[in-house]
């Protein structure tokens with residue numbers, strides 16, 4: 001199967017050594033399931049590769065927008081990772097999980113004054129400033145609080161990551177960051193260096209997401225180090241940290257390519273060292289910010305099948321008891337997913353259909369052109385694989401549908417990490 005933590009045992013889908021049909025019995029439907037062992041394994045790929053090839057100062061940060069809830073922050077902390085956060089909500093969740101926020105990096109292209117003050121109040125270690133207005137606000141608010149704030153500047157290296165447009169961020173024409181090519185990156189660097197309450201700690205770039213092209217991080221490394229050397233020559237400023245962002249791709253369907261992340265990090269490390277030597281600068285401490293590749297294949301979603309509609313001469317629809325409210329990614333990007341009947345893995349899949357949700361929207365589709373066993377019927381368990389990233393995180397209460405719980409499995413054991421929303425949760429803020 002698509003990931004080594006999935007198994008067919010007598011026609012039933014097991015995930016992280018747990019029987020998925022038993023999980024849906026126990027916790028109800030629909031349900032997100034996440035495999036703790038797999039999350040830890042994914043973290044270790046980064047921690048081990050970065051430290052092996054780039055030394056003890058190198059550190060991966062978990063881009064927590066991929067999946068943010070308290071238990072995840074505990075796990076990544078135990079694995080020795082920092083975090084990247086993009087909102088007060090993520091900062092607060094990490095804080096409530098006891099995460100040491102000195103190792104948090106605060107992103108977003110538009111931090112309000114309230115966001116900035118909140119993050120400073122909670123002791124967020126680093127801000128990643130996107131633009132000059134934001135830098136100005138950080139400097140002003142740090143000054144009011146009588147402190148100096150560590151800041152990385154988000155730059156755009158002008159690389160096309162060969163991924164889909166909605167998640168490409170490294171081009172010059174982007175709402176994120178300052179472009180090196182146009183001189184704006186240098187301008188904002190000089191400005192940051194002039195601000196009394198900003199401590200410029202270094203530079204950041206994030207080229208895109210779902211990246212399989214092993215050249216992308218090599219090119220970003222070259223461009224960013226050349227920029228750092230240029231700044232050193234001109235301003236005498238040496239970056240302490242270089243954050244290369246996230247974006248390694250994961251496999252959603254069998255036809256997706258694979259990328260060996262540890263091997264790619266080894267190549268990136270070799271390139272960084274060679275380039276720094278050529279440019280005659282010390283190598284900054286390296287950061288990477290994986291999100292998807294930490295949690296995506298550590299998750300799946302279980303649903304109960306409901307209505308099956310056969311429209312002769314057109315197509316077949318299989319409806320499930322969730323949909324765009326728990327996974328909007330097909331509606332947003334036409335994202336491919338592997339779909340299985342978890343209780344009928346041994347039956348041939350010869351029934352072509354679209355798997356659709358229960359929400360009042362024609363676009364509420366989980367996947368089209370799927371093949372399921374022809375015996376598919378009400379109450380079968382349908383599994384959508386690789387939903388650990390950007391599913392729970394993107395869930396909504398559209399149609400006043402309650403958000404699903406997150407159940408963790410770990411070597412055959414299971415426990416609740418996020419409770420299912422109740423109807424009272426749904427009306428909680430209505431006055």
Ligand SMILES: *Cc1c(COP(=O)(O)O)cnc(C)c1O
Nearest residue numbers: 063206209246247289290291292
């Ligand atoms: C989204 C994002 C990431 C994580 O990207 P993945 O594709 O999930 O690895 C990292 N850094 C920044 C700045 C991001 O916006």
